[in-house]
Amino acid sequence: KAGVTQTPRYLIKTRGQQVTLSCSPISGHRSVSWYQQTPGQGLQFLFEYFSETQRNKGNFPGRFSGRQFSNSRSEMNVSTLELGDSALYLCASSSGTTNTGELFFGEGSRLTVL
Amino acid sequence: GQQLNQSPQSMFIQEGEDVSMNCTSSSIFNTWLWYKQDPGEGPVLLIALYKAGELTSNGRLTAQFGITRKDSFLNISASIPSDVGIYFCAGPPPSGSARQLTFGSGTQLTVLP
Numbered sequence: 001k002a003g004v005t006q007t008p009r010y011l012i013k014t015r016g017q018q019v020t021l022s023c024s025p026i027s028g029h030r031s032v033s034w035y036q037q038t039p040g041q042g043l044q045f046l047f048e049y050f051s052e053t054q055r056n057k058g059n060f061p062g063r064f065s066g067r068q069f070s071n072s073r074s075e076m077n078v079s080t081l082e083l084g085d086s087a088l089y090l091c092a093s094s095s096g097t098t099n100t101g102e103l104f105f106g107e108g109s110r111l112t113v114l
Numbered sequence: 115g116q117q118l119n120q121s122p123q124s125m126f127i128q129e130g131e132d133v134s135m136n137c138t139s140s141s142i143f144n145t146w147l148w149y150k151q152d153p154g155e156g157p158v159l160l161i162a163l164y165k166a167g168e169l170t171s172n173g174r175l176t177a178q179f180g181i182t183r184k185d186s187f188l189n190i191s192a193s194i195p196s197d198v199g200i201y202f203c204a205g206p207p208p209s210g211s212a213r214q215l216t217f218g219s220g221t222q223l224t225v226l227p
Contacts, residue, residue, distance in 0.1 A: 004156070033213045043157075043202065043217035056211045090156050092213070099212040100164075101147045101204070105156025 004093045004106035012112045016056050018079040021109045023091030025072050031055075031096025032074035033103060034066060037088040046089075050096045059105045078111075116141050120203055120218030127193055127227050135221040137203030145212070146179050146186040147204040151169040157202060161188070163168075193225050 001082050005024040013019050025032050034046040045058040049068035066076040078085055091102035120137045127133055129161060137146070145164055149157035160171050163179035168178055176189045190197055203218040 031213055033216075043204075043215075044221050045214050045216075048211060048213045056214045058214070080166075092156070094213055096213070099145075099206075100162060101145050101206050101212045101215060102159050102162060103213060103215070105158070107155050 003112070004091055004104055006089075006091050006106035006109050008109055009107065010110045010112075012114060013081050014114050015081055015083060017081050018077060019078045019111060020075055021089055021091075021111075023074045023076075023093075024105060025091075025093030026104055027076070029093040029095055030072050030106070031094045032060040032068055032072065034074070034076050035090045035092065035105075036060075037090055037108070038086070043090070046076065055096075076100060081113045083113050086111060116143075116205075116207060116216045118203055118205065118218035120221060122221060123219065124222040124224070126224045126226060129193060129195060131193055133197070133223060134187060134188040135201060136185060137218050138185040139175055139205070140184070140190055142183045142208060143186075143205035144183065144208050145205050146177070147215070148175075148177050148186075148188045149204055149217075151200045151202065153199070160201075179209045189224075193223075195225050195227065198223060198225050 007022045031050045033048040037043045048056040052068045063079045068074045088108040090108045091106045148160045151157040161177040168179040174191045200220045204215040206212045
């Protein structure tokens with residue numbers, strides 16, 4: 001079956017702009033989690049959505065938000081971009097009903113903020 | 115929050131050698147996970163450990179869940195070029211969502227021919 005699809009793969013923005021990233025999970029998966037990966041901070045959990053509801057949230061400012069649609073596709077938005085928001089944003093898909101910790105990651109969206 | 119200390123940060127080994135890396139935490143984990151990330155891709159789960167003392171193998175990979183529940187190690191035997199990548203340990207909070215993983219800082223593995 002098709003894997004996790006993230007779009008766009010690469011994008012460049014300037015400070016103060018906003019960005020929206022999209023994630024389509026594996027068919028049948030209802031949980032979508034978002035992670036930020038940077039050289040300095042590593043992989044950090046942003047939030048998890050399940051059945052269109054935010055189920056968990058990491059320690060990020062309110063400029064980072066997300067949503068999930070009825071078909072389980074998810075978007076995350078970052079407003080008022082800062083240079084430090086430059087990162088690889090990874091989406092992870094799972095059934096959301098088991099506690100195995102197994103996440104299926106997409107290839108990521110690499111955001112550069114100038 | 116929880117933190118995972120992963121070592122070594124990087125390793126350069128000859129093809130055919132065995133590799134060992136480990137992860138420690140100041141707090142208890144009930145699940146230990148090992149992921150691998152290839153360049154330009156997202157992490158992929160290699161091994162999952164759910165019980166203290168558990169030793170699990172996946173081909174040439176072997177991982178153990180420490181008895182104290184505060185550490186885990188991953189061994190790779192007879193390394194090959196495709197083992198190159200970044201290896202992460204990870205775990206969910208004991209009382210939280212299994213999707214809210216804390217990741218170690220990673221071990222960058224380079225296999226020399």
